[in-house]
Amino acid sequence: MQDESVSTAAAKAAPPALLTSASIIFGLTLNDWVAIATLVYVGLQTFFLLKDRLRKRKEKRRQQ
Numbered sequence: 001m002q003d004e005s006v007s008t009a010a011a012k013a014a015p016p017a018l019l020t021s022a023s024i025i026f027g028l029t030l031n032d033w034v035a036i037a038t039l040v041y042v043g044l045q046t047f048f049l050l051k052d053r054l055r056k057r058k059e060k061r062r063q064q
Contacts, residue, residue: 019033028036 019030022033023029
């Protein structure tokens with residue numbers, strides 16, 4: 001039971017600890033990290049949207 005609480009606490013503390021470490025190592029602020037994460041998220045969404053549309057277009061052409 002105690003092992004689960006320790007692992008849960010470690011999992012909850014990991015993101016802030018990583019952000020603080022990255023801020024110290026790379027010298028980026030929280031605002032910079034939010035901007036980077038937003039750009040990565042938008043890029044991934046665009047990639048998967050285009051991939052899905054291209055796949056549907058290929059399937060449509062094969063059916064014709």
